Structures are given as C-alpha cells and as structure tokens.
Amino acid sequence: xxxxxxxxxxxxxxxxxxxxxxxxxxxxxxxxxxxxxxxxxxxxxxx
Amino acid sequence: xxxxxxxxxxxxxxxxxxxxxxxxxxxxxxxxxxxxxxxxxxxxxxxxxxxxxxxxxxxxxxxxxxxxxxxxxxxxxxxxxxxxxxxxxxxxxxxxxxxxxxxxxxxxxxxxxxxxxxxxxxxxxxxxxxxxxxxxxxxxxxxxxxxxxxxxxxxxxxxxxxxxxxxxxxxxxxxxxxxxxxxxxxxxxxxxxxxxxxxxxxxxxxxxxxxxxxxxxxxxxxxxxxxxxxxxxxxxxxxxxxxxxxxxxxxxxxxxxxxxxxxxxxxxxxxxxxxxxxxxxxxxxxxxxxxxxxxxxxxxxxxxxxxxxxxxxxxxxxxxxxxxxxxxxxxxxxxxxxxxxxxxxxxxxxxxxxxxxxxxxxxxxx
Numbered sequence: 209x210x211x212x213x214x215x216x217x218x219x220x221x222x223x224x225x226x227x228x229x230x231x232x233x234x235x236x237x238x239x240x241x242x243x244x245x246x247x248x249x250x251x252x253x254x255x
Numbered sequence: 256x257x258x259x260x261x262x263x264x265x266x267x268x269x270x271x272x273x274x275x276x277x278x279x280x281x282x283x284x285x286x287x288x289x290x291x292x293x294x295x296x297x298x299x300x301x302x303x304x305x306x307x308x309x310x311x312x313x314x315x316x317x318x319x320x321x322x323x324x325x326x327x328x329x330x331x332x333x334x335x336x337x338x339x340x341x342x343x344x345x346x347x348x349x350x351x352x353x354x355x356x357x358x359x360x361x362x363x364x365x366x367x368x369x370x371x372x373x374x375x376x377x378x379x380x381x382x383x384x385x386x387x388x389x390x391x392x393x394x395x396x397x398x399x400x401x402x403x404x405x406x407x408x409x410x411x412x413x414x415x416x417x418x419x420x421x422x423x424x425x426x427x428x429x430x431x432x433x434x435x436x437x438x439x440x441x442x443x444x445x446x447x448x449x450x451x452x453x454x455x456x457x458x459x460x461x462x463x464x465x466x467x468x469x470x471x472x473x474x475x476x477x478x479x480x481x482x483x484x485x486x487x488x489x490x491x492x493x494x495x496x497x498x499x500x501x502x503x504x505x506x507x508x509x510x511x512x513x514x515x516x517x518x519x520x521x522x523x524x525x526x527x528x529x530x531x532x533x534x535x536x537x538x539x540x541x542x543x544x545x546x547x548x549x550x551x552x553x554x555x556x557x558x559x560x561x562x563x564x565x566x567x568x569x570x571x572x573x574x575x576x577x578x579x580x581x582x583x584x585x586x587x588x589x590x591x592x593x594x595x596x597x598x599x600x601x602x603x604x605x606x607x608x609x610x611x612x613x614x615x616x617x618x619x620x621x
Contacts (some may be wrong), residue, residue, distance in 0.1 A: 209591075216567055225351070229351050229537070230348065230352070231352060231537040231538050232537050233349065234349050234352030234353045234356060234537075234538050234541070235348075235352070235537050235538055235540070235541035236357055237353050238352075238353045238356035238357050238545070239356070239541065239544075239545075240540055241353075241357065241562075241565055242357065242360070242545060242548075242554075242562055243461055245554070245558050245561045245562055245565070246553065246554055246558060251561075252315075252557075252561060253560075253561040253562075253564040253565045253568070254564065255564040255568075
C-alpha cells in the first residue's frame with residue numbers, strides 16, 4: 209500500500225461514517241453470492 | 256515527513272473513496288486489472304510447471320498466489336499503476352473481506368471454536384506482549400506518545416485498519432498515522448517473502464505456520480497471502496488467527512481512546528457499546544455466520560465446494576492488489592526511522608509468536 213491508499217482508506221472511513229462501510233458491503237456481497245449458490249441460481253463455480 | 260506523504264497523484268486525478276454502491280464505473284478498470292493479473296498468475300501456475308517438466312528443467316512449483324503478487328509488483332515498480340486503474344485496485348480489501356466471509360463455509364463451527372480457542376489464547380498473549388514491547392520501544396527511541404500508540408496498535412492488532420481506527424479515536428496527527436502505516440506495510444511486504452522461507456527452514460507444520468503467519472503478520476491481506484504461499488491449509492489457519500486478532504480491534508481502540516481522553520488529549524467516548532460496534536470488523540461476523548450455516552448443513556457438499564472456489568477467486572483479486580499497491584520507491588521515501596522502530600518491534604514479535612506457536616505445537620502435537 210502506498211501513502212495514496214492509506215489516505216484513501218482514511219477518507220473512506222470518514223466518508224463511510226454515514227454510509228454503508230466496505231466491511232458491510234463485503235458481507236452483503238458474500239451472502240448474496242452464498243444464497244445464489246444455495247438456491248441453485250449458480251450451480252457450479254470452477255477453479 | 257509531511258512532504259514525504261504528500262499525495263500529488265490524488266490531487267491530480269481527484270480519486271475519491273471507491274464505495275461499491277457508488278462510482279461503479281470508476282472502479283471497473285481497476286477490478287478488471289486485478290482479475291487479469293490474478294488469472295495470469297493462475298495460468299502461469301498451471302503452465303510454467305508443465306513446460307519446465309516437458310523440457311526437463313528443474314523449476315520450483317510456484318503457486319498462483321506468488322505469481323499474482325510478483326506480476327503486480329513488476330507492474331507497480333516499473334510502469335506504475337495508471338490513474339484510471341487506481342480506484343479499482345483500491346477495492347482489493349473489499350475482495351479480501353468477501354473471500355474471508357465465504358471461507359467460513361469451509362470451517363464447521365466446532366473447528367472454529369476448537370481452533371479459535373487456541374488461537375484466542377495465543378492472540379491475547381500476542382496483543383499484550385506486542386503492545387507492551389512497542390510502547391517500551393517507542394519510549395526508548397523518544398517517539399511521540401501518540402505515534403507510539405499507533406505503532407503499538409498496528410503491530411498488535413491488525414495493521415492499517417487498526418491504525419486508522421485508532422487515529423480517529425485518539426485525535427492523532429495524520430502524519431503520525433502515515434508514519435505508522437508506512438512502517439507496518441513495508442514490513443508486511445518483507446514478511447511475504449521471509450515467512451515462508453523461515454517456515455520451510457524450521458519444517459513447521461501447516462497448522463503451526465498458519466497460526467504463526469496469522470499472529471505475526473500485521474495487515475490482513477499480507478497475513479492471508481503469507482499463509483497461502485506456504486499451503487492451502489496454512490492459508491486457512493492464517494486467516495482464522497488473523498480474523499481472531501481483527502475481532503479484538505474494537506476493544507483495544509476503546510481502551511486507548513479512554514486512556515487518551517483521561518489524559519485530556521482526545522474526545523470522551525460517550526456510548527461505549529456504539530463505539531465498539533462502529534469499530535468492530537463486520538466481516539468477522541459474516542465469517543462466523545457462514546460457518547454456523549455450514550455446520551447446520553444449510554449448504555450441500557457441492558455448494559460448499561462452490562463457495563470455497565468463489566472464495567479463492569476473491570483472494571486471487573486480493574493478491575494481485577497486494578502486488579500492485581506495493582511500491583518500493585514509495586517505501587524508500589518514508590525514511591529509515593519508522594522502518595527501524597517497526598523492524599525491531601516486528602522481528603521481536605515474530606520471534607516471540609514463533610516461540611508461542613512452537614510451544615503450542617509441542618503441547619497439542621500439531
């Protein structure tokens with residue numbers, strides 16, 4: 209990470225005080241993906 | 256030092272925080288770059304070994320994790336990351352957290368409680384020891400008290416996130432937090448290359464090495480990568496140990512906020528429960544919830560495999576981001592002083608946690 213990224217993180221922290229945080233978005237995205245797999249909308253993820 | 260941390264690129268291109276719900280189009284190029292580098296790493300893993308074998312060359316088996324990091328490093332340190340990609344590249348932590356939550360499907364609750372119990376005890380010892388040692392080191396080097404606090408929290412808990420959370424809570428200078436972040440990240444980059452070598456030299460088991468990486472490497476992305484560079488199993492354990500450390504962030508930051516407020520040098524914390532919730536990393540709860548669902552067979556075996564594969568894809572983007580954001584020229588500019596203080600602290604913490612893990616390995620026979 210550069211100083212740029214660190215500053216972005218700080219700005220993000222302030223910005224997210226009134227919005228949904230990165231953390232929460234990540235959890236929501238992961239759960240939506242898990243539900244799509246659970247209910248068969250996405251059947252297979254190759255690796 | 257403020258000159259060192261000037262951010263001309265941000266001023267030039269007006270990069271704003273890339274929230275996933277906003278500015279979607281701004282982040283797409285960078286995300287595509289992460290995906291391209293990560294996928295190239297995966298292709299290199301599959302094909303370089305085959306090619307070397309076909310030509311009877313002796314070539315080590317390099318995993319996609321290292322290829323993705325090396326490709327990212329090569330770009331970042333030669334041509335640099337063009338402005339159009341920067342907002343998307345900054346989403347690597349988002350992918351890391353998505354990957355960790357999905358990884359919960361591979362841990363049954365019993366495993367989490369069993370491993371979590373051991374790692375929780377080791378984490379408590381690590382946090383206490385690291386804070387005490389870094390505080391002592393800060394005093395010896397006559398660092399500013401708040402800078403010492405930031406370095407102590409960064410080394411003891413979870414790198415950049417902890418430093419940023421603490422900076423806001425104790426009203427520390429921006430310069431101090433940049434100082435601490437630079438030291439923690441430079442050392443995290445070094446750990447990526449040194450930890451697997453030390454682990455192999457000491458013949459550490461996957462279990463012991465994974466715990467060590469999760470305890471000693473400070474930033475979550477580097478801890479996950481350092482674990483995955485050793486083996487898949489070590490990567491899982493590194494994430495578990497690091498997640499346990501992350502869960503402590505709210506408590507440590509709250510303790511420091513109360514201390515600095517009592518010194519009249521920070522705002523008083525009025526609602527402690529709200530403060531803890533605000534600072535608590537939500538992805539830890541997501542990880543545990545997915546683990547509970549997997550334990551109660553909410554997912555079939557094939558679905559758990561699909562979730563694990565999706566987690567790997569998310570980590571692929573993360574590891575590409577780890578390489579892309581590491582710029583050795585920027586690190587050199589930070590100067591020797593924060594690096595020296597951080598390096599002494601990190602080496603002592605790494606040796607201390609290695610001792611803890613080897614002791615635990617002998618007791619539990621991992």
